Amino acid sequence: MTDSLLSIRDLTVRFRLPQGETVAVDGVSLDLSPGEVLGIVGESGSGKSQILYAMMGLLAANGRASGQVSFQGQNLLALPPGDLDRVRGDALSMIFQDPMTSLNPYMRVGDQLAEGLIVHKGMAGTQARAEAVRMLDRVRIPDAAARARRFPHEFSGGMRQRVMIAMALLAKPRLLLADEPTTALDVTIQAQVLDLMAELGRETGTAIILVTHDLGVVARLCDRVVVLYGGRVMEEAPAEVLFDAPAHPYTRGLLAAMPRLETALTPRLGTIPGTPRSGGAVTGCPFVDRCEVRLPRCATDRPPLRDLTAFGPGRRAACHLTGVS
Ligand SMILES: Nc1ncnc2c1ncn2[C@@H]1O[C@H](COP(=O)(O)OP(=O)(O)OP(=O)(O)O)[C@@H](O)[C@H]1O
Ligand SMILES: [Mg+2]
Numbered sequence: 001m002t003d004s005l006l007s008i009r010d011l012t013v014r015f016r017l018p019q020g021e022t023v024a025v026d027g028v029s030l031d032l033s034p035g036e037v038l039g040i041v042g043e044s045g046s047g048k049s050q051i052l053y054a055m056m057g058l059l060a061a062n063g064r065a066s067g068q069v070s071f072q073g074q075n076l077l078a079l080p081p082g083d084l085d086r087v088r089g090d091a092l093s094m095i096f097q098d099p100m101t102s103l104n105p106y107m108r109v110g111d112q113l114a115e116g117l118i119v120h121k122g123m124a125g126t127q128a129r130a131e132a133v134r135m136l137d138r139v140r141i142p143d144a145a146a147r148a149r150r151f152p153h154e155f156s157g158g159m160r161q162r163v164m165i166a167m168a169l170l171a172k173p174r175l176l177l178a179d180e181p182t183t184a185l186d187v188t189i190q191a192q193v194l195d196l197m198a199e200l201g202r203e204t205g206t207a208i209i210l211v212t213h214d215l216g217v218v219a220r221l222c223d224r225v226v227v228l229y230g231g232r233v234m235e236e237a238p239a240e241v242l243f244d245a246p247a248h249p250y251t252r253g254l255l256a257a258m259p260r261l262e263t264a265l266t267p268r269l270g271t272i273p274g275t276p277r278s279g280g281a282v283t284g285c286p287f288v289d290r291c292e293v294r295l296p297r298c299a300t301d302r303p304p305l306r307d308l309t310a311f312g313p314g315r316r317a318a319c320h321l322t323g324v325s
Helices: 048-056 081-090 109-121 125-138 157-170 187-204 215-221 249-256
Strands: 006-017 020-032 037-041 063-071 092-095 175-179 207-211 224-229 232-238
Touching: 006 048, 020 048, 020 063, 020 232, 037 048, 037 215, 048 063, 048 092, 048 175, 048 207, 081 092, 081 109, 092 157, 109 125, 109 157, 125 157, 157 175, 157 187, 175 187, 187 207, 187 215, 207 215, 224 249, 232 249
Parallel strands: 037 207, 037 224, 092 175, 175 207
Antiparallel strands: 006 020, 006 063, 224 232
């Protein structure tokens, strides 16, 4: 891809454990164009968060990432910590699941927002604080100037999450990583917060990787979607076609298990018979035990992630049964 903002090649994340090594992300490759919104879906433990943590240099101490994460021409996995810090405060930003763990409880909200602009953009204090108030206003915090002088605990959950969005987008990053950014919120507020994030992302030209369990959110906000299972990409497709014509048996299972879009406010991933596997490093397909259409070779041969030209442009799937006629 020539206009790629992000190009991930063969990203693998391993964790050292007393009983041996576990593979949480197993050879993931994907590309992202400027301004694009990519959804990553998959059941709990499929490796969604670890992809983002590896990109941000935030893996747990027993974790190690290999492969390549090229972002604006630099391999993030090979950057010295100081350089990675600069990228993180400027072109790359992340919103975490729980805003309280990322906001400093002892610092006024306006000062926290301004700090990033002062440190990373070299802005003067007064100008940075004015920018912070303007951004709080943009994320619809009422009476933003007064609110900026308050502490995080004086905000409701929904407001704190909007403060996180303000903080993440203040530096106008090229790429925003959002890991289940609204699961802690009421369903009605979730939709508002996500819509706002996407709207501001469009305005600033920020590309977004949105990790979610919620296929309804993917349908509404994402240009493209990657389906992850056992640390591997099972399928990739433009969001609007994935729902009409899923190519991988795992994706078909997820969609069949999902409540109908129009009847449920927030359709969640449903249940497919069997237990999701984690740990990676299987020889065949990680979904083989739960797959209803498996072939004998699925247990032994790893299905490569192939382009599915017959399914239309931008489609890939890792299944021995898909794409061969
Ligand atoms: N520090 C660690 N040591 C060992 N294994 C770990 C560690 N951190 C994560 N894992 C494992 O990595 C795998 C992938 O975890 P990850 O957090 O990426 O899942 P996820 O897809 O984000 O799930 P969820 O939807 O629940 O957030 C899981 O099997 C998890 O147990
Ligand atoms: Mg996670």
